[in-house]
Amino acid sequence: MTAPGTGEPRYTRDELVAELGLSPEYAEKIWNAFGFARTSTPDKIFTEADLDALRLFADSENTMPQTAQVATARAIGQTMARLADWQADQLREFDRDPDVPFTIDQMSAALGQVQQLIWRRHLALALDHGVELESDESHDLVVGFADIVGYTSLSRRIALDELEQLLESFEENAFEIIVANGGHVIKTLGDAVMFTAHHPSEAAAIAIAIHRLSESDDIPPLRVGLARGRVLSRLGDVFGEPVNIAARLAGSARPGTILVDDAVAIGLVEDERFYLRSIPSLNVRGYRRLKAKTLEANKYYDGPVAGGTR
Structure with missing residues (x-):
């Protein structure tokens, strides 16, 4: 043909x-x-x-x-x-x-x-639009991981067509949210989506909106990790310590929560749309005392927090 x-x-x-x-x-x-x-x-x-x-x-x-x-x-x-x-x-x-x-x-x-x-x-x-996508370049970015809590056990309990519908719904809505808030989808990893954003406020808005996806019965509870720093952008993927930290934070987050590293938290201190709460240092693979904070939407803020809707 x-x-x-x-x-x-x-x-x-x-x-x-x-x-x-x-x-x-x-x-x-x-x-x-x-x-x-x-x-x-x-x-x-x-x-x-x-x-x-x-x-x-x-x-x-x-x-x-x-x-x-x-x-x-x-x-x-x-x-x-x-x-x-x-x-x-x-x-x-x-x-x-x-x-x-x-x-x-x-x-x-x-x-x-x-x-x-x-x-x-x-x-x-x-x-x-962006130097972020240039190959073999180092950039200061926020890296985020969002994944479905309990996906492994869930995949054993539901039919394959239900599993396909779940993943399709999660990916479709997560992609829409990430793009609407100025982020960039790097890749999907089964039950997880990896993304980047230029500013902590963009990444925070993405994380908040992604969590709201599980307010319906279609998508189970989610968890998100955000980390900021210099990353290597190469052939459409990103590499570096922020990638590792964001993945560790997502893996350590409780269902329905967002964990951010100090670099992201510093960038959000003066943004009244968000509320940060300190937690004890985390002991995760590769990092014995990883400092992190939980991120939430400020319930006293009256303006918009995130773009992208279901």
Whole structure:
């Protein structure tokens, strides 16, 4: 099947490598990083458009270290593999439905076009709005983890379709809240969502609004951890001590509570929308006396606390 506007496949993998002038060893390394087995195929699977795009990627070797190229290929491959696995399941399900009048090829072509459209829009927004998304850069950010309390035992008690609905509801609403309050979703981790925000007030508003999701019967109690500091932003993910601390705080929080580190608490001291309460130091993995505070909405504040609604 050919995606719209790309032309007919003309090259096998080996023919493509020869056209690009790559060494077989380097081509194998990139091919494997994209997530494919290190075996050749006689099938013609690449178009002229593919050749042009991959030529630009290959030419970047002059300005980008080979290790960075491989890391980029690996990030693309892992993301696309997860997306493709999910899409394949959805397409097979639709194909079995007699009420769906489209073939898998038709749905795949449409899905590819929509995927390109959405990706272009997200890329444009990322380029316009934030150094946060730049690769291999250190930034001062608030990192947050929000997860479902008792998820492991819950997943053993309810049916798989109920579990899917729970996760879908949690992710959909959490994403809406994070974006509405100026945050950025980094990734989902099963029953948890990891996000970043530039300012403690944004992160606090996100945490408060996420907790309100469990006021309905659809979503169980949640817990959130927030930590602030310098993080490394690389290939769409973030790394550093604030990530570790935020995860430890989320894991230590009681159901329905938010724990923040000192750096976040200092940034919220003069914000009358929030109330901070000291708690004893925490003894968690990697940190013997981790200082933290609980965060709540100030019940005496009359103005808005958080954007995003269910």
